[in-house]
Every structure is written in C-alpha cells, then in structure tokens.
Amino acid sequence: MKPDTSSRKRTVVKGLSFEIVSNLAGLGLAYAVFGNFGSCAVFTLVCFVVKLILFYYHERIWHQCDWGKRA
Numbered sequence: 828m829k830p831d832t833s834s835r836k837r838t839v840v841k842g843l844s845f846e847i848v849s850n851l852a853g854l855g856l857a858y859a860v861f862g863n864f865g866s867c868a869v870f871t872l873v874c875f876v877v878k879l880i881l882f883y884y885h886e887r888i889w890h891q892c893d894w895g896k897r898a
Contacts, residue, residue, distance in 0.1 A: 833890065842882040850875045 857867040
C-alpha cells in the first residue's frame with residue numbers, strides 16, 4: 828500500500844465534494860418528508876458546515892493512525 832501523501836487542500840476538497848452530494852440527498856429526503864423547503868435548507872446548510880469540519884479532522888486523525896495498514 829502506498830503511503831498517504833494527501834495534502835490538506837485535497838482533504839478539504841474531498842470532504843467538500845462528498846458533503847455536497849450527501850447534503851443534496853438529505854435535503855431532498857427532508858423536503859419529501861416535511862414539505863417546508865426553507866426550514867429544510869437552513870438545517871441542511873448548518874449540517875453541511877458542521878459535518879465538513881468534522882470530516883476534515885476525522886481524515887487527518889485517521890491519516891496519523893497506523894491501525895489496519897499493511898507494511
């Protein structure tokens with residue numbers, strides 16, 4: 828397995844692209860259930876920001892962890 832040479836910028840872009848896709852899916856589901864687009868959009872935006880920050884740190888911590896990596 829190659830060493831992870833991901834830059835911080837790559838980690839941010841990776842997280843951003845995933846969050847956009849997952850939050851659009853979540854927004855669609857929330858709108859289908861609750862029917863109020865404005866409230867669903869605000870909630871989705873807040874979740875987007877929080878989850879993007881958490882994803883960034885989660886990736887960086889796992890990058891430091893050797894567990895499960897093969898030599």
